[in-house]
Amino acid sequence: MAKHKKKRSRERILERKAGTRPGSIAVPSEAYKPRFFLMSFTETFLDEQELPSYDELIKHVKAKPEARHWIDIRGYSDQAVLERLLVDFSLHPLQIEDVLNDYQRPKVEEFGDNRLFIITRMLRWSPEFKSLDDVQLSLFTGANYVLTLQSDYGDCLDPLRERIRIGKGVIRQRPTLYMAYAMLDVVLDYYFPVMADIGTYMEDLEQQVLREPSKNTLSEVLDLKSELIKLRRITWPQRDIMTELLRLDETTIPDSLKVYFRDAYDHAVQLIDLIENHREMSSSLVELYMSTVSNRMNEIMKVLTIISSIFIPLSFIVGLYGMNFSHQDPASGKVFRFSMPELYQPYSYPILLGLMSILILLQIYFFYRKGWFRSF
Structure with a gap:
């Protein structure tokens, strides 16, 4: 739940001790047991399964060197698995540290052999708590694989999995870097339903403000403003990710693929525009609340004034006689x-x-x- 995640994020920050050696692998206390998913495919072949252990995962990857692999590890409570990832995929300890820091700012880094390390955030609107629920997704690209790590078991990438299963589009024909783009694109696409849900919620709040303004309504509006600030803090780096990817030379990202990242960049810009509009609307809701409360107070004072005005001459007559x-x-x-x-x-x-x-x-x-x- 979103409220629980906020509490866990504060606890996560407290768990990080000052002076800890950079690159230290410190598994969070609330981390889930890892689950290992693998999708191996070519244009004509697909093998999808959940494997019981990390050893089985690596065994299946090495058994199909000609295929492209989506290695998906969900949950990272096993420190031994993380240490083996460092060796098997030639990762840097600082990168694993960023993965474990589940509230890392979205970013992109280029490392050895034109590989990429990307951190993005998946969003979901919680109707129950009226708040954002965000989960970090970490991607590592390789010559024939994309490695993803996330803290939760659920994600928003099922549409991409379905496209791979049915061979829709060119995803099974393109290099693995295209699959990394597709993941970022799906993550950004899920921001739009979140924005739509927030817009619907703002319309409901507007009706509450007009019909029955209360301190609880004002509290909900202020909470929404803080959620929009959080959303803005997440979305702006998403645009920066696309900008940095477009600046990479052709040896890392060919020009034939950059056109897709430009499309994702356009989506990020559209999201930022929507967020700014929603922020302005939330500020307008606060002003509308103050205006509505003031108008209602004026109506009350008008009634009291009329009543007082009627009884003033009556009080004079009664007092006189x-x-x-x-x-x-x-x-x-x-x-x-x-x-x-x-x-x-x-x-x-x-x-x-x-x-x-x-x-x-x-x-x-x-x-x-x-x-x-x-x-x-």
């Missing part, structure tokens, strides 16, 4: 009490009530002519 005066005669010492003479008239009470009712009606008519009731 409730006055009594007294006078003490200096000679006799008697106290004389005086009150208004109209209070003793036969119909003074109903006349006074009628006068007060007429005042109320006149005030209501005045407020109505001024248009103060139109917004109620």
Whole structure:
């Protein structure tokens, strides 16, 4: 779950001790047991299976040197497997350290024999927690393989696997670098449904703000703004990855393949534009909330003001006729009490009530002519 992942990320940071030797392999305490998946294929051949151990995985890879391989390792709680990866695939300890750092910034590096090390992030929108769930995907390219490592068992690459199974397109005819591009493209494609889900959620929040603004609604809007900041922090490096790949010389990425990476670059730019639009909309939601709350407060104050205005003359009349005066005669010492003479008239009470009712009606008519009731 997304909230749990946020907590785990903080714990992961705390686990990293200051002064640790660079390249140290420190397996996270919450890492999953590794599972080994292999897809070996040519234009006319496909072999897909989950293997029980790393030894079996390497055995099947070496048994088919003519094929191209997608080596997919999900989970890395076995330190011995990681150490063997260093030797079998000629990796650098710093690269494995970046793999284990499950919240590494997306990036691309070129290392020996024109191989590439790419880190990207797979996204998913959690409808339950209304937050982003992101998982790191690490790729290593070789002459006849692409090695992927990820912390979770599930990912967003099933459409690519299905394309390989049915031989759709040119993926089984192209070099393995094209498969690396296809993985990056699928990862970016899954950002668009995430953006659509966020857009739908923002529309729901807008309706809540207009109908029933509350502190809980404001909290949800502010949480969404923080998620959009996180999404922006992830997406901008994705564009930088494509830029760096396009800058590599032809010996690493042929010009015939760069056209595909340019397409992925365009997708990244579109995503950034969508994110910026969503960020502006989230800021507008905060302003809309403040405006709606202010308008509702103004309506409440208007009602209270009208009620107060109606009772002010009534209070004056009641207070006026409730006055009594007294006078003490200096000679006799008697106290004389005086009150208004109209209070003793036969119909003074109903006349006074009628006068007060007429005042109320006149005030209501005045407020109505001024248009103060139109917004109620």
